[in-house]
Amino acid sequence: MRNTFHTTRAPLRWPRRWPAVAVFLLLSAAVVPARGQLFGHKDEDVWAVRCLTLRGPNRFKQAEECADLLRKVRGLKAKLVRVIHTEQDSRVYYGRYRKVYNKRTGKDRYKPDPRKDLALIRQLSMDMRTPTGAVRPYWPFRYATVETLPIGKSRHPEWQLCNAPGYYSLQVAVFYDSGEMRRRRFAAEEYCKLLRDKGEEAYFDHGEINSSVCIGAFPKTAIETYQYRDPLTGVIRVKSRIVDKRMLELQKKYPHNLQNGRVMYQVSIDPKTGRKIRTPDSSFPVIIPHEKKAGATRGVEGG
Numbered sequence: 001m002r003n004t005f006h007t008t009r010a011p012l013r014w015p016r017r018w019p020a021v022a023v024f025l026l027l028s029a030a031v032v033p034a035r036g037q038l039f040g041h042k043d044e045d046v047w048a049v050r051c052l053t054l055r056g057p058n059r060f061k062q063a064e065e066c067a068d069l070l071r072k073v074r075g076l077k078a079k080l081v082r083v084i085h086t087e088q089d090s091r092v093y094y095g096r097y098r099k100v101y102n103k104r105t106g107k108d109r110y111k112p113d114p115r116k117d118l119a120l121i122r123q124l125s126m127d128m129r130t131p132t133g134a135v136r137p138y139w140p141f142r143y144a145t146v147e148t149l150p151i152g153k154s155r156h157p158e159w160q161l162c163n164a165p166g167y168y169s170l171q172v173a174v175f176y177d178s179g180e181m182r183r184r185r186f187a188a189e190e191y192c193k194l195l196r197d198k199g200e201e202a203y204f205d206h207g208e209i210n211s212s213v214c215i216g217a218f219p220k221t222a223i224e225t226y227q228y229r230d231p232l233t234g235v236i237r238v239k240s241r242i243v244d245k246r247m248l249e250l251q252k253k254y255p256h257n258l259q260n261g262r263v264m265y266q267v268s269i270d271p272k273t274g275r276k277i278r279t280p281d282s283s284f285p286v287i288i289p290h291e292k293k294a295g296a297t298r299g300v301e302g303g
Helices: 059-071 115-123 184-197 245-253 290-294
Strands: 047-054 081-085 090-102 107-111 126-129 135-138 145-148 168-176 202-206 210-218 223-229 236-242 265-269 276-280 284-287 299-301
Touching: 047 059, 047 115, 059 081, 059 090, 090 115, 168 184, 168 245, 184 202, 184 210, 210 245, 210 284, 236 245
Parallel strands: none
Antiparallel strands: 047 090, 047 145, 081 090, 081 299, 090 107, 126 135, 168 210, 168 284, 202 210, 223 236, 265 276
């Protein structure tokens, strides 16, 4: 493998945009102490181009070698290349971008725009020797995409859902950036704090797009799975139900899965009457992601 990258004029692809939120939601005053803490034009998440993900015993060395090569590419800034190692994999990132909400157009945009960097990175190739001795070009970053950097720090890391004991927890709220609401992580942690102040065993979990809030920690036996035969089709189906009394009581106390502080409804049509039926989104059990604790970031290097 040569220690240089080549650029080509291969067709470019741009990752699909996350679906736009149909309705602008406001957080309830009980969750949010001050509007200015949640609403603004700057996204609290930092985005980057995820160039490569490596696994296996040699991933640490390989990731650092790829990062060193990226730092030498004309058109890229060496200080914006970084490597993040977890227990499962090693990831090479480039750049720092933020999403900015344009109130006039009602749309998000990245600042700076990462498309030029993404196009350049995806076109980079290197010469690889095949088992037969032939030399062929290889594009290691062909599937690079833009995603959030896993470097956000929480004020209460001990409340992360991955630290909860047990197997299940009950999700009661989810937060996501929508319109001028740009601090879904902060909102989730504030709601978690509010629930804990009320005496609940609350936790939060930050994903790439959403931040959820859950209550309680329950054993695997809290959910019962059973099979039944569909009377119409005769097909065997699998269904789950909550059997843990404490979880059932908690679901009665917190019956909804709030979205940005509001109860949301699913609308369907009654086939008999033709009338619209509004069904609120219910709270539901989730598996506690203990693997997140095992895969916590070990270090950030290269910028």
